[in-house]
Amino acid sequence: MENGNSIAMNEQELLAIIQGGESSKVQFKERLPHLDTLAHELIAFSNSQGGIILFGINDKTGKLNGLSFAEIQQLNQQLVNTASQKVYPPVYLITETIPVQGNNIVVVTVNEGGDKPYKDSNGTIYVKNGADKRKVTSNDEIARLLQSRKSLYADESLINGSSINDIDLDQFNSFILRKYKKSIEDLNIDVEKILANLDLCKNDLLNLTCLLLFSKKRHLLRPQFSIQCVSIDGPKIENTFIDSEGIIDGTIPIVFQRTMDFIDRNMKKVPETTGFNSPTKWEIPYEVFEELIVNALVHRDYYISSTIKVIIYSNRVEIISPGKLPNSLTIENIKNGVSIARNPILLSTAQFILPYKGLGTGIIRSYNLYPEIIMENDIVNNQFKVVIKRKT
Structure with missing residues (x-):
């Protein structure tokens, strides 16, 4: 292996690895284990420095016991299913079958992950501990896994x-x-x-x-990285559209202002006081939308080619952002002021352009101004939704 990728090995090279025994980067499996156990192995390698799993070798003796054609086919299918359905986020594997002394040995390469920490369906995190693995329970160690991510933002x-x-x-x-x-x-x-x-x-x-x-060409080069707005005369999407805004052109500051203008013309205005000539204010505080729209623009997942949606219904407003919450971040974390920068350069630059307060206080401020807010981390559809109830 080199540079985190698999390279084809010949029989002699694989024999040399086998003779070296199991280590923090080499694991032996005689046959396919329980799929949960397999998931834990993939998670541990992905959260550590990567490595290889050799199928067709007794992990106690190192004796070769090659796989049949049918076993190889089944193994590859189960590997795909486990890596995509039992590891969160999914990991990508490279497999190759190498004949060694008349035995078919399947070599599975697991690269070090770029989106740590990886977890199983119960949220349990594993890392390699020598030739074995162990659970991670320390907050400090979880923080180090987050900091060690090598993915391109x-x-x-x-x-x-x-x-x-x-x-x-x-x-x-x-x-x-x-x-x-x-x-x-x-x-x-x-x-x-x-x-x-x-x-x-x-x-x-x-x-x-x-x-x-x-850039003056943002809308030409990345039109999907914008906001779409619609106002609906009723509580359901199939009700009549009374106002709509296509994909908004322009840079983020322009997109932000035009979105706020759209909300302004579709938001009920109520008197600030009981006086006859009392000035009016939005039925939901302006600052709530200011915080939530900025938050959506700065923290959405820009790997997903989709727009942010702002839908104003008769009884609620929905702000739908592409991408579920990153890593171990939860709704409760957010409510307590915890944040993880998904887009650190954008965040550090936009704070001088948008009305961004930062420090994880935006959601807290919104709740303090208007408690009727519900957040939904939609993992299945890979999106994050904020629902603000209207006073009907």
């Missing part, structure tokens, strides 16, 4: 077809003024250098954060 991925020439210089200069209290001209650094220093571009390609916040 969606917000730092480079966008083909983008260019520094697409930057809206007025918006970018406004951001620079807020962040550094100086204009681009005062800094006396060219725009390309500033973008590179802020991890917003590379080799004239904008990353996703830069595209979303500053």
Whole structure:
């Protein structure tokens, strides 16, 4: 194995591995174990440094006991099912069958995972402990697993077809003024250098954060990374549409403002006081939507090609974001102010552009302003929904 991937081994190389015995990166299985046990092995390797499982070898003696053709077929099917249905999030395996002294040995490569911690259906986390495995129960160790993730964040991925020439210089200069209290001209650094220093571009390609916040071509290159709004005359989606907004063009600041404008024209206004000329306010506080819309734009899963949906029904408002909660984050965690940055570059940049308070306080603030909020982490449909009840 090399660089976390499987490379074809010959008989002599595999024999040398077998003679070395089991280790933190090599596991022997004579035949397919119980699928829950297999899932725990896959989880432990994925949460550690990866490794290989060799099927057709006695784990007590190291004696070869190769698999038949039918056994190999069954094993491959069960591996796929276990990796995709009993490990959360799913892991990807590489398998190959190698003849060794007349025995068919199946080599299963499990790479170190990029979305740690991996768990079983009960939420139990395993890591390798020498040739064995153990459960993880310490919060500190779970935190280290989160910190050790090696996946590419969606917000730092480079966008083909983008260019520094697409930057809206007025918006970018406004951001620079807020962040550094100086204009681009005062800094006396060219725009390309500033973008590179802020991890917003590379080799004239904008990353996703830069595209979303500053590019005049955001709606052309990533139209799905926006918001769609609809207002419905009734409590069901099949009721009559009374107002709708297609996929909103523009950068995130523009998308945010146009979404708030849509909500404004579809939100009932109530008097602030009992006086005849009392000013009005939204039936649900403006600040609640401000927090929740910003939260959706900053924390949605940008690996999913779908828009955020804002649906205003007669009895509720739904904000539906692509992507379930990341890793071990739960609704209770969120209510207690815990947050995990799914898009760290976007988060650190957008705080100078959007009305983002940060520090995990947005949801808490929304609940304090308006307790009639329900959050749903929809794992099956891979989305996160916030439902705000209206006072009918």
